[in-house]
Amino acid sequence: MGLLDQCQELFKTANLYEVLGITKEATEAEIRRSYYKVSLKVHPDRAPDDPQATEKFQVLGKLYAVLSDKEQRAVYDEQGVVDEESDSLSQDRCWEDYWRLLFPRITKQDIIDFEKQYRSSDEERKDLLQLYVKHQGDMDVILTCVLCGSQEDEPRLADIIWAAIKNGEVEEFPAFAQESGKKKRARRKRADRERKEAEEMQKEMGLGQEDDSLMTMIKQRHASREQNFNSFLSDLEAKYSKKGGKSSKRAKK
Known part of the structure; x- marks a missing residue:
């Protein structure tokens, strides 16, 4: 066949x-x-x-x-x-x-190197603005989806979005521009809770700070983003792995 x-x-x-x-x-x-x-x-x-x-x-x-x-x-x-x-x-x-x-296996060092390259890059800015438009300014969803991001990155990412709004690159969505302080505080509390849960899970598993488990590192940094875990690795592996060989013959169905 x-x-x-x-x-x-x-x-x-x-x-x-x-x-x-x-x-x-x-x-x-x-x-x-x-x-x-x-x-x-x-x-x-x-x-x-x-x-x-x-x-x-x-x-x-x-x-x-x-x-x-x-x-x-x-x-x-x-x-x-x-x-x-x-x-x-x-x-x-x-x-x-x-x-x-x-698609060689992605290592902990690969992730660290990628984060260093990705943060504050043109690629990060492009991805962030696409998420902003797709989710119409909902920072709860944006921060959940953005690669290599955490609660600590929110002010920096928000500044990028505001700059894009001011230069007319993207629309000013009310969900972003008029977000209440209550919602922002709830997001910070949720992030703190997730961080503590990740630390407790690490202790229960008997893993130290220098553990080489890629899964542990991702869960620590992205505790609320397990739904994006496979997508994150997929993009890294598909984008940065080696290319395969070539061939050049043909035949009919």
């Missing part, structure tokens, strides 16, 4: 872009990020209850091998075909090793 037939059987569509939830116009970075997120959901270690997890994971690896190769992608876009005999689609290839080559 060919790749396109496998996609139809396992993902209910033979369109490679639809499997990843993206469009034909997606950039290389968007394809990479989407591949990571979709493959993470069906990774055999993370989806033990899915009897088709291993097969789905392998098919996604083949799919990415096609779309990440400029020549193969061009042929697929123009003719709707892929090369089933190319080295990149070899049946003997270990797709788990391929995936890990593309």
Whole structure:
């Protein structure tokens, strides 16, 4: 069974872009990020209850091998075909090793280095303003979603938003401009409570300040953001990991 037939059987569509939830116009970075997120959901270690997890994971690896190769992608876009005999689609290839080559494990130091690079960067400003517009100025939600942020960062982030409002870059939403002092105090109290809960959890687990557990560090810094944990790592891994190999043959469906 060919790749396109496998996609139809396992993902209910033979369109490679639809499997990843993206469009034909997606950039290389968007394809990479989407591949990571979709493959993470069906990774055999993370989806033990899915009897088709291993097969789905392998098919996604083949799919990415096609779309990440400029020549193969061009042929697929123009003719709707892929090369089933190319080295990149070899049946003997270990797709788990391929995936890990593309997305090496993120370490504690990687997170620390990323935070240093990200804070006060143009990228942080862009992301912050997008969140501001998306959530119409609700700082409770914005501070929950912003990367590498904490309650201590609120004044700095608020200044960035105010500057963007003054220069006409974004709209002045009442939820932000007219936020009550009561709501701000409640947010600070909630952050303090979450910080204490994280510290207590650390003590219960017997972990010290220098513990190398990535999960512990993230929970300490983002105690209220476990819903964004996988997304945070996904963006880091998809954005900063190495690129895989190339191949360049083709065949019909």
